[in-house]
Amino acid sequence: MYSFASDYLEGAHPAVLEAINKTNDVQSVGYGNDDYCFNASKLLKNQLERNDVDIHYLVGGTQTNMTVISSALRPYQAVITVDSGHINVHETGAVEFTGHKILTRPHINGKLHIAMIDSILKENVDEHMVQPKMVYISQTTEYGTYYTLNELKELFQYCQNHHLYLFVDGARLGSSLVFEDAPTLKDLANYCDVFYIGGTKMGALFGECLVIVNDELKTDFRYHIKQKGAMLAKGRLLGVQFETLFSNNLYFKIGKHENECAEILRKGFEECGYTMYVESKTNQLFPILDNKTFEYISKKYIMTFMFKVDDDHVCVRLVTSWATSLQVCHEFVEYLKQMS
């Protein structure tokens, strides 16, 4: 059985693991104040062409989301996202645990539109209601789509005009960076207030690299990290990993590779006549399968069951990663075609 269930099924990219091995015996100070973290941040700042951002390294996505959101909001303020947003569905109420309401609207292809934010602002007008103060989006979204640079610019402009922070969850950022119309890392630094560059799903053992652009969000951020239990004792591990990912274009290469793998699967499904629940170009696919095909594939491959479309069809998710080989994708397609 081979699994396409997610992009965190294996350990780390060989280059990342090698760096961890190589530096294992070196002594360094704890909690992210080490040279590896410093160097990783320097590499990233060069790439962003910005020296004025603050960079922090946290262990996981839910942790990063709850730390950023709770640090940015006053107790009565809320964060806006789509109903399918990761913070709204898949984080066991971590944001609410920190005291904040999440205001939602139904997503369109996984994305949040300005009109949705606008209708939320129009509803929340006085002190009997929470005060919206942050907008949370994911790049790429839960449905594998991505915001184009233009879409991001417009969202940010709207947020600026309405005194809202824009926060971009980049757990799967890598697979968007390779598209020409998508924001680059530099664009992200220019068109949002805070974002993170995912490591866990992009070849690291773990780790998310947080970039704080807006000065208002920078104050005492290490206190927030520590209080949320998110400050790794051996923080150098995060530095070592991101130093590697930000060297030799590795991060971009991984993004490109996983998209290529996904493209093979996508074309395979299309050639066999299957449609997608949402059209996406990145490393997540959401084909709609008839029950028989679902059963047939499931004999050899693991996918994530999403939901029943009707009595005869289901929607599933397949995800590719740095660890997926082109060959395994071709084999999958061949296997699929044998059925049809």
Added chain:
Amino acid sequence: MYSFASDYLEGAHPAVLEAINKTNDVQSVGYGNDDYCFNASKLLKNQLERNDVDIHYLVGGTQTNMTVISSALRPYQAVITVDSGHINVHETGAVEFTGHKILTRPHINGKLHIAMIDSILKENVDEHMVQPKMVYISQTTEYGTYYTLNELKELFQYCQNHHLYLFVDGARLGSSLVFEDAPTLKDLANYCDVFYIGGTKMGALFGECLVIVNDELKTDFRYHIKQKGAMLAKGRLLGVQFETLFSNNLYFKIGKHENECAEILRKGFEECGYTMYVESKTNQLFPILDNKTFEYISKKYIMTFMFKVDDDHVCVRLVTSWATSLQVCHEFVEYLKQMS
């Protein structure tokens, strides 16, 4: 410069790192439901001779403390510890962030005594005050001392009689396990409600292995872990590491080794006429140095400054670990003697 500042200055014990390398390409399910975690738990259960405990793996100590404490307490309940307790001083109010008060008494050699708990219970008697419900101790303590089996038994008996949970933070548990009068892992399972076996400070890259003994504390614990951002996506990394630490007595060997290293330093200080702030046998030493000696040592070695004793003396901390060599300790002592 060689650093004795803490026991998390290097990466992982070679055996742990080797296991991470070896398993890197294997696919496994996420979030700690993998075979490595299962196997590590099986090894531990055998050692505890208990099949009825629940075992979970978290990333760090602050995270584990806040997750355990907030999961065990009702909103109006409090946890008792000494003033020097890690949760009271060094976790940026993480426990309070989860809504709970910490009730303290001044420590005696880092330890909590029954009389302290008793005086707290006598003060907190009605609904205008918080209700004490949990006792938190560290094995070993912040001052390198350890609770003997008898002391643990008495504390647990008292807690049982007063409907208090007893929680043992074992971030540095390994260095206590080698003493004859200290509780074994099996003893811990019998004489407390919940405890953890530290990995971060005991040769792992990171990770704490939590053992829940009391059934009342087991319900839906994975929900608590996830909500606190403490569920590692690639949870297998925790399984792989603890599987290694629990094999071939590695965990005990590391504890023994770091104590041996500390013993060399301790004798060195004693022979040179220095006294200790607190007498301890484990891998943490707290010598009191005159300012001149402090300066002299600081030219070649990094220690942690604790506090000024008087105008002429300071108290410092030295810590040994799996990564400390006997040789480096002997060299330190020689260097110390050259001064005297």
Added chain:
Amino acid sequence: MYSFASDYLEGAHPAVLEAINKTNDVQSVGYGNDDYCFNASKLLKNQLERNDVDIHYLVGGTQTNMTVISSALRPYQAVITVDSGHINVHETGAVEFTGHKILTRPHINGKLHIAMIDSILKENVDEHMVQPKMVYISQTTEYGTYYTLNELKELFQYCQNHHLYLFVDGARLGSSLVFEDAPTLKDLANYCDVFYIGGTKMGALFGECLVIVNDELKTDFRYHIKQKGAMLAKGRLLGVQFETLFSNNLYFKIGKHENECAEILRKGFEECGYTMYVESKTNQLFPILDNKTFEYISKKYIMTFMFKVDDDHVCVRLVTSWATSLQVCHEFVEYLKQMS
């Protein structure tokens, strides 16, 4: 200008005020442990024909909701309600402030249906999502409708089967109690886990009378009240008021009176050809008015603007109370008819 904006525009019902005056000089112990509270609870228990319930008195509705919900739920658990639920919209995220997510579905005439709860349960299935544990409904609802006894029974049966607590917010309970098909106070005690009998909107200066039926929710409840700042020092004021409201059927008489007032207004609107946004029989009306009528009425009467229906129409709310006179309602209708 006369205001129909809400049912808390005046002070207290004369009988309530008289009781406060009469008892003003008597000394009593604080925090609700006084004889007045005891007597009020005794009167209520007789009415409920239940001696096994716990009764507490709190000051306001938001306070009561947040105290009950946060006391009933474990940190990762959530409460279910309709999108228009008071806790979801009009309490500035008080429930989220206590750490809990609110799961919603769009209301039908202000009400929650079993099918909505069921779809929420089907979505929230594992530890990556919050765990629904409580259902919150209001009697009467935000749209002036009420749950019939049969509806309440079915909801409670469903909740029982699915291990959910059923919590009834009775801020406006009085206006439902007079209907034959609505649950009585005794029915409420039999078909939910916890409910409260509103005072603020039913003739008291302030105060909500909480009835805890389910033993699981009773433990240490006074600790919860105190911690949320909801324990009134001069708690006797709550006892005095509810003792009065529960004597001589005053509570029921007030409910009947406010409904009679509303009925006059309702018939007036109907006779003039206006339709209601939601059909209701209680003290809240939601007529849809053309802009001209809205302006015309607004010259002499204050109503609550709800929302724009279209460019030419608005939905408004009128509320009657113990302080509304039949005469003022008749005058309103006459005024309305003069326009038409």
Added chain:
Amino acid sequence: MYSFASDYLEGAHPAVLEAINKTNDVQSVGYGNDDYCFNASKLLKNQLERNDVDIHYLVGGTQTNMTVISSALRPYQAVITVDSGHINVHETGAVEFTGHKILTRPHINGKLHIAMIDSILKENVDEHMVQPKMVYISQTTEYGTYYTLNELKELFQYCQNHHLYLFVDGARLGSSLVFEDAPTLKDLANYCDVFYIGGTKMGALFGECLVIVNDELKTDFRYHIKQKGAMLAKGRLLGVQFETLFSNNLYFKIGKHENECAEILRKGFEECGYTMYVESKTNQLFPILDNKTFEYISKKYIMTFMFKVDDDHVCVRLVTSWATSLQVCHEFVEYLKQMS
């Protein structure tokens, strides 16, 4: 039996009650936006000779403390007070429930000294510890003492120099205002960041009048009030009461009266040779009684038992209020003398 147990045993001062009666039938908008609140604030601003302060009315002390403190602090920040501070002992962890640690030092006669704050600041130096940001004191203190104007000035100067907010809990403010060396209301507005003028213990049925001086603490404060369940629906009741208390010097007269009552008791105890646990001049007395006297008094009067001094002596508390008559105090003294 006559009770000296506290200053909230009766209802309201007759003038306050009369005002509530007189205004009962008037319609007003809810939630503190009414004319009564506006007028009360105007009266107070005149007295403070400050138009730039924000004034809010809340129901009770614990509620006010938790709302102010949680609104002023960022999640990782802490509040400093003495160990006997009301927020530290008698509020069931309400401050911790909002997520904040309380840092304490042992009180000296109920008071906090600058040296105590200073030692706390010296200990809390980096992101592994909470960051002290607010100082909380009570005027008068839990032991009936008061801060002089000079002491307040020095505390405030220290706080200003160290970027700490100074918050004065004035639940019993009235009994300090009559002393020449104590800060006036105007002084309070000049020498702290936020304070409140207690109503509950000063002749109101309930209510605390909060004065926010520092602009940083003013933003969206009504959101905080509402979220904490502290916004009274019939907020006019607070306005009506404080309008009365701030008219005709009533607030000061009550303070003076209760001190006079206390003075009679104090002299009585002194003449009979009893000493006080803490010397105070306000409406709280803490005599140390031998067991026999304690029993003797307890036959006719209720006092609050504080603690056992030794096997033969106890410390008790007596409190006087607006409702205490000079006569009842003289009778008490006579009764006391009959024993001696």
